[in-house]
Amino acid sequence: MIRIDCQGVSTDALAQSEQIRAAADCFTRHGYAILDHVLPEDAVRGLHDEFNDRYKDYITDREPEDSLEVGDKRFMIPLHLSGNLGAPLVFANPYVIALVREVLGHDAVLEAFGAIISLVGSEAQHPHPDGPPLFGSEISALLPAHALTFALPLVEMNEVSGTTALWPGSHRWLGPKEDVPPERPVIPVGSCVLWDFRLIHSGAPNRSDRPRPMVYATYARRWYQDPVNFIKAAQQRLVFEPAFFEGIPEDMRTLFSHVRGALLPGEPFRG
Ligand SMILES: O=C(O)CCC(=O)C(=O)O
Helix, strand or coil: CCCEECCCCCCCCHHHCHHHHHHHHHHHHHCEEEEECCCCHHHHHHHHHHHHHHCHHHCCCCCCCCCEEEECCEEEEECECCCCCCCHHHHCCHHHHHHHHHHHCCCCEEEEEEEEEECCCCCCCCCECCCCCCCCHHHHCCCCCCEEEEEEECCCECCCCCCEEECCCHHHCCCCCCCCCCECCCECCCCEEEEECCCCEEECCCCCCCCEEEEEEEEECCCCCCCCCCCCCCCCCCEECHHHHHCCCHHHHHHHCCCHHHCCCCCCEEC
8 A cells, every 4th residue: 555654754835745745646546545654653652541541431332422333342432622632733733734735625624523442342344435425426436535534543553453444446436346355554653544535444343452542533625514423412523612722823723614603702612
């Protein structure tokens, strides 16, 4: 599989960098991009500790009100945009945002932010895209991406802990193809993977002796809202306190342009 190493790549003028161009090309053609070294390993280990501490009540085989079971022993949970888990380096990582803006346009938004946890003994997830085709599959397959998923594993994703199996090119398929085997990329700590919302993928079984959490974010064109993964009233796409918004770097504020109208002075945002 194609991988792009971001180690030592200056964050100035990233859009013009060879790495982001190659990542955008891979994403457009194959429907995924793997970016290595987007965060220091130690920082991700710190995020893992923070996750285990702040979200311990979610590391259990039951579906809390604000979460969604997305497979056997696999849950999607909201993450509050605070602490290091909610820092710009995570939800607006410079390498990731450079790629997001290349493929979704400069006004792309952060549509949802949370974690997917696959518990010990979780089974393979059913292969699926993250959203339905936009206007019927024939047209959808020809279009540029309208949304994508960013996954930052907090423990290495590999054959034992399970990875996200990907079917490269499936964002352009006109229907299911039963006999095509997936790719199963190893994603080390500090690396991330992004896939087109149309790409067929599936969380692999966790055969390790510890849960395998990943931070995820949905980035989308400003007009798009994920229509399938938020089906319960208590689920929230974005959760943050008023002070959070004031701390966002100026050039990242457009990530929240779709919710700005709903912000009430001094009130937390839950939406
Ligand atoms: O657990 C994983 O590796 C992926 C989960 C996923 O892609 C999903 O729930 O849509």
